[in-house]
Amino acid sequence: MAAPLITALEIGTTTIKVLMAEVREDGGLMVAGLGECESRGVRKGEIVDFELALEAVRRAMEAAETVAHKSIGESVYLAASGGRAESLLHIGGIPVLNEYDEPGGEITREDIDQALEVARKIPLSDERIRLHTLQQNFEVDGRGGIVNPERMLAEELRVGMLLIHGQRAVVENLKKLTENVPVVCADAAFGGFCSALAVLTPEQKRAGVIVIDLGGGTTDYIVFNAGLVKLAGSIAVGGDHITADIASGLNLNRRQAEALKKDSGSALINRLQSDQNISIPAEGGFSGRVVRAATLHTIINTRIEEMFKLIADKIEHDGLSGQLNAGVILTGGGTAMEGIADLAQQVFNAPCQIGRIYDCVGLSTKQEGARFAAAIGCVRYAASQIKPADPIRTVWKVWLSKLWGGNHE
C-alpha cells in the first residue's frame, strides 16, 4: 500500500499552489500532483475578496487533481503566509523535588512533562492565533543547552518554548476559505517554517541559518541555530511592493511595471548597465517610453535592501547575528530577481544562496523548486504531524500534536 497522499495548500498573494505528495518511509517526498493558479482577491497574504479567492483555490485544486489523477481527499494542510506573524520566546520552569518533596533531586520523566506543559502555557491576546509551539533546549539550574535532562540532579528545571503566532483574523479567514471549497483544513502552518523544512538540511539548522521566503505580498523569515528555531516572523512587504514602487517611480501602470520588473529588474545597481535604456512598448493609449536602467534598479535595490535590513535589524536585536554560519537561504518567487542573492550577501554579510529542495522527486527544475518550497515544506510538516501509524498511540498522539504544534484555539 502506498503512503497516504498529503495535500498542501498555499494561498499566496501572487499564486495559489496546491501540492499533492507522498511521503516515503525514509522521509523522501514524491510529488504526485501540482496545481497552480493566479491568485485573485488576496493582498499581502490576506483575503480581501472571498469569492474571487475561493474560485482561484478551486481552480488550483482541480489542476492538481488532473495532474495526479487522484482526488485530493478530505483534508488539506494550509501554509499560511498571512503577514504579521511573529515569534515569542517564553521560558517556563518548575522546581525539582526529591521523593520527600524537598528541593533538589533527580529529574524524572514527569518533571520534564510538567515543565514542558508550564512553558507551553503562553498567554496570547485574542487577536493572535498560535501556529507553532516549538521546544527549545532545557535549562538545568541556570545551565542552558541541555537536550535531555532526564535523571540529572537539579533544583530547578526550565525550558523555553518559541511560539510562532499569526493574526487570528487572517488565519481564520484562510481556513474558512478552504472549508468553503469544501475540504477540511487539518492544520495551518507558518509559511516561513514550511519553506525552511523544505530546503534546510539538519547540518544547516545546527550551524545557524536564516531562511527568507520572498513572497508576492509578504516576506517570511525564520532563524535556526543549534538545530532549533530561534526567531521567526513575517513582514507584509513583498514583490507587489516592488511593482508598486516601480509603477509610482516610473509612472507606469501595474502591468507594465510587473513586466519591467520581471524582464529587466535587478536587485543590484550595476555600473555597467546603468547607462542602458529600456524601452517600454506602446500599447493602447500609451505611446511607449524609454526608462533608464539605473532608475529602475535604484528603485528595486532600495526596496529589497530595506526589506533585508529590517530582518537583519531584528536578528541583530535578538543577538543572533553572530551565529549564522550557514548563511542565508532565499526561497519563494522573489528569488527570480537578478542579483538578489548578492544583495542579501551584502546586507547580512554572510554567504547567501537560493534554496534548493532536497530529497524530493517529481518537480521539474531547481528554479521551479524554490518557488514551491513552502508547499513542499508544508507536506513535510504534515507528515511529521501524522507520522505515528501505531493505532494504539494515535489518540494520545493526536492530543499531543494538538498541544505541540497544533492550531488549537
Place this chain on the structure above:
Amino acid sequence: MSETKKILVLGLGGAGCNTLARIAPRAPEGMEFAVMDCDFQTLENCTAIENRVVVGKALTDGMSTGGDLEVGRRCVESSTGQMEALLSGVDLLIVITGLGGGFGTGAAPVVARMARGFGATTLFFTILPFPFEGIVAQGKAHSAIRRMRTYTDAIVEMPNALIQPDGDILLEESLERSSRILGAGLIGLWRLLACPGSVCNLDFTSLHTMLSSCDAFCRFACATATGEGRADSVIDSLLAHPLVKGSGIFEKAPGMIIGITGGEDLKLCEVQQIVDSLTPKSETCWVKMGIATDPAFAGRISVIVLAAEAWKEPMVDDGHGGLKSAAGNGKQGELSSLLKPRSKSFGDAERTIWNGEDLDVPAYIRRKIKLPR
C-alpha cells in the same frame, strides 16, 4: 533664437497664483509667467498674467478642491494635454506653490514629475503653512515635499512664519512684503540667467549643476542696498534674511550660487567683499557667481544667494551598496498614518506599519533617494 533658454515661472494653486499676481506687474519684460488652478475665481484675480490655465474642469466644475489634495492631484493628471502645451520646451521651470491646502499640495508632485518628463530642470519655491493652520496642514505639506523630492531638482522651503514679518501690521501689507521678498529674488535670478548684459554670466549649466547636485533642498536669500557702504549693508541684510537667519547655512553650505546685480558704478572690491564674506571657508565648497550690470541699478547692489543644504552627486549608485549614505539620517515616523494619503495599490489590506514607518510608501521616497534621471 534657440540659444536662449526658456524659463517659465508657474504659480500653482491659490497661494502660488496670488503671489505671482503680486510679482508679475513689477517683472521686467520678457519674463514668462503662468498660473494654474482649478478655481476660476483665483485665476480671475490674476489679471496681470496672461497665461492662465484652468485644469480639472470636469472634476471641480471651476470650483476649488475644498482642501482635498487627491482632487488636486487628479486635476493635473487628467489634463495631460494642457500640461504638455505649457511645459514642452521649457528648460527651467520655477514653481511657486503653497503647500498644506488642496490644489498646490496635490498638484505639485505631479507637476514635478511631468516637468521632468519634458526634460525641464525644476526649482520649487514652496510656501509652508503657519503653525496656527494646524497639524493636518503641516502634515500634508511635509508629505507633499517628501513625494516631490524624488522628481524635483531643488526645493526651497519657505515657512510662512519666517517670511511674513512680525508685528502689528496690516494683512495686506504683510502679504505684499512677503511676495516682494520672493519677487525680488525671482527677478534677480531671472535677470542673471536671461539678461544679455551680464558681465560674468551665470550660465544655465551652472545652475543645472547646482540644482541637480543639491540633494533636493536649497536655501534662498536676497537683499538690496544703496548708498555709502552698500556692500556692507547688503551682506548684513543677507545674513539677517528671514529664510537663512540662524541656520548657519553660509558657513556650511557645500554648494552656492551668488548672483550680484549692480549699476555701472559697481566696483570690483565690492564684489570681492560680498563673495568673500558669504562663501564658506571650506575648500570643497562649490561656488559659482554671476554678475550683471544694469543702468537701472545705478547706486544699488542687489544680491541673491542660492545655497545647497547638502551636496550629492546626482547619480546615487556606486556599484556596491552605496545607498547607505542616503538612508539612515531620515526623520522617520514624523507623520501619523492618518495624514498620509491612503494608497489603493494593495486593495483593502491593512497598511504595513513597521516601527512607526509605513512600508507601503515606496522605499525610495522614505529613504529620500533622488532617482537618477
